[in-house]
Amino acid sequence: MxxxxxxxxxxxxxxxxxxxxxxxSLAARGLKVTVVCPGAAPFQRTLGPEIGRMWQQxxxxxxxxxxxxxxxxxxxxxxxxxxxxLDTGESLPGDLVIAGVGVKPATEMLQGVPLxxxxxxxxxxxxxxxxxxxxxxxxxxxxDWRTGELIRIxxxxxxxxHGRVAAHxxxxxxxxxxxAPFFWSERLDIFLQYAGYAGDWQEIIFQGDPATQDxxxxxxxxxxxxxxxxxxxxxxxxxxxxxxxxxxxxxxEELRQGPVDWGQRLRDS
Numbered sequence: 001m002x003x004x005x006x007x008x009x010x011x012x013x014x015x016x017x018x019x020x021x022x023x024x025s026l027a028a029r030g031l032k033v034t035v036v037c038p039g040a041a042p043f044q045r046t047l048g049p050e051i052g053r054m055w056q057q058x059x060x061x062x063x064x065x066x067x068x069x070x071x072x073x074x075x076x077x078x079x080x081x082x083x084x085x086l087d088t089g090e091s092l093p094g095d096l097v098i099a100g101v102g103v104k105p106a107t108e109m110l111q112g113v114p115l116x117x118x119x120x121x122x123x124x125x126x127x128x129x130x131x132x133x134x135x136x137x138x139x140x141x142x143x144d145w146r147t148g149e150l151i152r153i154x155x156x157x158x159x160x161x162h163g164r165v166a167a168h169x170x171x172x173x174x175x176x177x178x179x180a181p182f183f184w185s186e187r188l189d190i191f192l193q194y195a196g197y198a199g200d201w202q203e204i205i206f207q208g209d210p211a212t213q214d215x216x217x218x219x220x221x222x223x224x225x226x227x228x229x230x231x232x233x234x235x236x237x238x239x240x241x242x243x244x245x246x247x248x249x250x251x252x253e254e255l256r257q258g259p260v261d262w263g264q265r266l267r268d269s
Contacts, residue, residue: 125142197226
């Protein structure tokens, strides 16, 4: 890994997966990194504040600074960026600025197809937009087969899962998308896995402690587990993904009672 020029500074705007992974990579290269985040903790909207604070602590131990509950007002510089000005008036010197604030699908070329406000297209359970037209990946807003909610997930692995199902349907083999979204993030000392999808939740049931980076977190809404995040529980997460796909996850009440034998649970399902 090439080292950065001595004294090089980077400002990362956004504190979800792109922001956190980029901050960790640049810090490992020797840059002085500052992360600007509008929330009270990284990942607050996607993973919750407990897991967000875990990431923050690890990055701060690797000399990454945070400006929480702050927004970018403007960029400043002559010919190139030299500083990021926050809405608080603070100026953050930066030789490099990276915005990790989400993407907008490049769907402007589509005609005759309704676009959602975020640029995505709505598909049915077979990933069909209209007769003879299918969509997969980032641009597809598809029904979560567990809840019926229309969701969109920006991850390359889901695009691969979608692509296989869309291909079946294009070939005349009717097949609804009923898989479990799954992704992971690895940076510095953290390896996090996440299965399912929860745009919001009513409760997070923790088994273990995020502060120790050794935990499972179950995201509950409507008395149902919609997503699970885990660190240092690779075998358990493998079983959880398959149980989620089979719609055989334990109830929140069972999870509140303590750890589950996930291998046995999978065998019994």
